[in-house]
Amino acid sequence: MKNRVVVTGLGVCAPNGVGLSGFETAMTKGISGISFHEQLKKLIFSCQIAGKPNIEDVDLNNYFTKVQLKGLDASGLVYGVMAGKDAWRDAGLHTPDTDGDPDWDTGVIFGTGILGVDKFRDAIYKVDAGDVRRLGSTAVIQTMASGISAFLGGILAAGNLVTTNSSACTTGTEAILMGYERIRSGQAVRMLVGSCSDSGPYVWGGFDAMRILPRNYNDDPTSASRPMSASASGFVPGSGAGALVLESLESALARGATIYGEILGGNSNSGGQRSGGSMTAPNSMAVQRCIRAAMANANILPEAIDTINGHLTATTKDPAEIQNWSQALGLKGEDFPMINSFKGHFGHCLAAAGSIECVAVLLQLKNQRLYGNLNCNDIHPDILNTIAETRIPKKTMDYPIKISAKASFGFGDVNACIIFSRYTS
């Protein structure tokens, strides 16, 4: 007997909204979180715009102890703990006291690409100056990839699996799938899952160097991220965190929890960097297999999918992604499900992208509302050869959604696809 798995809590720290209600408002109204960054201009970046959560007014004492806050210089860790703790509270679960036993039924899978880059930079300067003895005690915990799951695990007294996954821009979606499998197989009752990504030039610089970021929107940041449009000229780098509380249906019902949706199934795979796939480009065959396998795992037919939230980063690869969805589903034109990308709102949050976007997908499901795409008034002609323009909503609308598919793809030719469903008893 396999457990059904539902989502009972959400937390988010996104460039266009910190906290669930602010984020929901921004997504509904189509408010962009992309802005110009003076620091990037000073450093002579080609792309001087980015998506960065605004946490200036947040009282971090609500999330960290004062000892933890001393010398804390890992932005991804801050975003991740905020989103994670918020999701836990949103699920109606209490944060345990510092004494007492671990909660053996609760685990954490919280991914990241690289953590604490600013802290690491500081450490490197000290080490190079022969001053390693002055690094302090937190250089390791703020820069180890698993720092984020370690912090959250301690806060929640999690006694089940506590780990960090890493698969580039697939990370967030993959973390959710891994947590789902843990509960489904009966190894855990609830899992806090999600992902985070640091802000700043040391994370974004490598992408700027690859010339894959838009260069011509430094004076018009909110128009820069243009998923599915003919004028898409690269992804806008972002940062932040998204978190979900996954729980067995049995546990959720027993405590009368709010249920945002159910995870019906999913799949993750890799294109092996073969057949057109590479370190940086997806193997289309693998993408299609991943989507098909997710549907099979969820035991649904393509026609059952009401909405898709794509990876759709606003590069020249967007038409190929649409083509892959269409082929995998065997649907085109007006028969294709409604599709959106949230990268027009907050850019590409890298390791955090999948989790932040899944939070938005679950808000869509819960509220029976479809968020409109931003900056795609000039849809790419190759996309229009595959699906009808009506399938790409430009404004937020009320929309009946029973089943949503969400996919993320990442460097290394890795893919993940999840099938969410509205929960009905």
Add this chain to the structure above:
Amino acid sequence: MNEKEKYQKLKTIVETYLPDDVSVDAIAAESNFTTELNINSANLVDIVLDVEDAFDIRLENEDMDGMQTVQDALTIINTKIAEKA
């Protein structure tokens, strides 16, 4: 700087590493940093660095080993200040 001033200065440093559920009033000369004040042993490293900055001295690894209580720290601080003079 007299002994009272030194103690006060050290106490101010130690305060910032107390867990949220330990009161500042718990700090006394004979307090053991880890077993009584419940300070994470990893943070003793940070206390040493702050002490170095505040008293303009340098503590060696061996000095840290003997630093169990607030009084131990004061003794080491005094020794280092005396060595410098």
